[in-house]
Amino acid sequence: MTPFLLVITFATKSTAMNQPKKIEKTGENELTITWQDGSLHHLPFKKLRDLCPCATCSGETVLLKTSKPSKVFLDTPGRYTLSGIDPVGNYAVTFRWGDGHQTGIYSWDFLYLMGKTPTGHHH
Numbered sequence: 735m736t737p738f739l740l741v742i743t744f745a746t747k748s749t750a751m752n753q754p755k756k757i758e759k760t761g762e763n764e765l766t767i768t769w770q771d772g773s774l775h776h777l778p779f780k781k782l783r784d785l786c787p788c789a790t791c792s793g794e795t796v797l798l799k800t801s802k803p804s805k806v807f808l809d810t811p812g813r814y815t816l817s818g819i820d821p822v823g824n825y826a827v828t829f830r831w832g833d834g835h836q837t838g839i840y841s842w843d844f845l846y847l848m849g850k851t852p853t854g855h856h857h
Contacts, residue, residue: 742819753842757819757827767849775849779814783831785848786838
């Protein structure tokens, strides 16, 4: 298996306020998003995965009761290994993870907000 290079470039400008020009894997565990407005966001895979917006990960709210995902999910092998990125229309992407998870749909707004929110540590 050769290490793959993940790069998605977006040529078309959508009507969205902001969308990525480029999403690329820039480190062993990091994704860099270049936005139309010129800002650069570096997102660690761990943050992307931990904030996965899908129902299984973020906990479903059913009848006003929020179920939290079980801790079993949190240490699966490959959990933080990114194996692919798939565009969803021109408003979002899904990430394929090493543990087979791929149901989270990350909208541009969601990713942009995530990129602007500090992770709490700088390196």
